[in-house]
Amino acid sequence: MRATLLQIDVDPAEEPAERRVRVAATVRAQAGADLVVLPELWPVGAFAAERFAAEAEPVEGGPTAEAMAAAARDAGVWLHAGSVVERDPEGSLFNTSLVFGPDGELRGAYRKIHRFGFDQGEAALMAPGERVVGVRHPEAVLGLATCYDLRFPELFRLLVDDGAEILVVPAGWPARRLAHWRVLVQARAVESQAYVLACGTAGTHAGVEQAGHSMVVDPWGTILCEGGTGEEVLTVDLQPSLVASTRAEFPVLRDRLLGLPRPSGPAR
Numbered sequence: 452m453r454a455t456l457l458q459i460d461v462d463p464a465e466e467p468a469e470r471r472v473r474v475a476a477t478v479r480a481q482a483g484a485d486l487v488v489l490p491e492l493w494p495v496g497a498f499a500a501e502r503f504a505a506e507a508e509p510v511e512g513g514p515t516a517e518a519m520a521a522a523a524r525d526a527g528v529w530l531h532a533g534s535v536v537e538r539d540p541e542g543s544l545f546n547t548s549l550v551f552g553p554d555g556e557l558r559g560a561y562r563k564i565h566r567f568g569f570d571q572g573e574a575a576l577m578a579p580g581e582r583v584v585g586v587r588h589p590e591a592v593l594g595l596a597t598c599y600d601l602r603f604p605e606l607f608r609l610l611v612d613d614g615a616e617i618l619v620v621p622a623g624w625p626a627r628r629l630a631h632w633r634v635l636v637q638a639r640a641v642e643s644q645a646y647v648l649a650c651g652t653a654g655t656h657a658g659v660e661q662a663g664h665s666m667v668v669d670p671w672g673t674i675l676c677e678g679g680t681g682e683e684v685l686t687v688d689l690q691p692s693l694v695a696s697t698r699a700e701f702p703v704l705r706d707r708l709l710g711l712p713r714p715s716g717p718a719r
């Protein structure tokens with residue numbers, strides 16, 4: 452199974468509409484891939500909070516969704532189109548990831564559950580998602596998470612319990628916390644015994660330098676590829692059967708002790 456991560460440079464000098472055209476052309480150039488992955492909020496930038504409301508769009512029929520559906524169809528690829536600022540019919544905003552099949556049909560949408568910003572930016576402007584989302588790709592079950600979600604292993608446990616074999620994580624991660632990113636991506640792969648495809652943005656927008664360093668990690672925790680800091684296309688071959696064989700040979704997930712009582716008082 453060939454996976455391609457498109458690490459996109461979010462340059463504020465390029466308008467979202469121009470970026471959509473450029474990214475759609477890059478997706479079209481990936482014919483032959485089994486899965487193409489884009490980063491979090493690449494049309495506007497994950498930290499460009501002042502533009503979220505103006506760039507918000509519906510999940511179906513919005514400019515990013517339309518452009519990505521057409522690009523997936525033209526290339527004949529499964530496309531995790533990263534995320535967009537979604538505006539729902541009631542006017543609430545969400546950070547929503549979209550997955551399209553090779554026919555251009557929307558196969559899954561995930562609203563980011565953990566919003567970043569500690570009461571500012573995304574956390575102040577967007578509503579949280581409330582649903583754990585998996586998508587059945589012909590080769591493996593995809594488990595969806597977004598950026599800051601990486602810090603919440605309990606979400607990944609739920610994804611694994613729902614059958615996820617490839618965890619797909621679009622991100623807009625700052626360079627300042629690159630060390631966290633690398634550890635967290637690897638940790639989610641090791642504890643889940645799953646592939647992690649973590650696709651970040653490059654460049655600097657809203658004064659926040661992006662880490663880049665998109666990564667693919669296998670179920671044993673081995674880093675199969677890692678990007679640099681600029682715009683980049685990373686292609687890697689995955690072996691989905693490795694998920695089941697790793698879980699069978701080293702059955703750590705089987706040893707989970709569920710239902711432990713919560714501590715009844717402070718530890719002494």
Ligand SMILES: NC(=O)CCC(=O)C(=O)O
Pocket residue numbers: 491497566567597598599600602622623624625628631
């Ligand atoms: N876009 C994000 O979710 C950023 C997350 C982040 O910067 C962090 O967890 O650190």
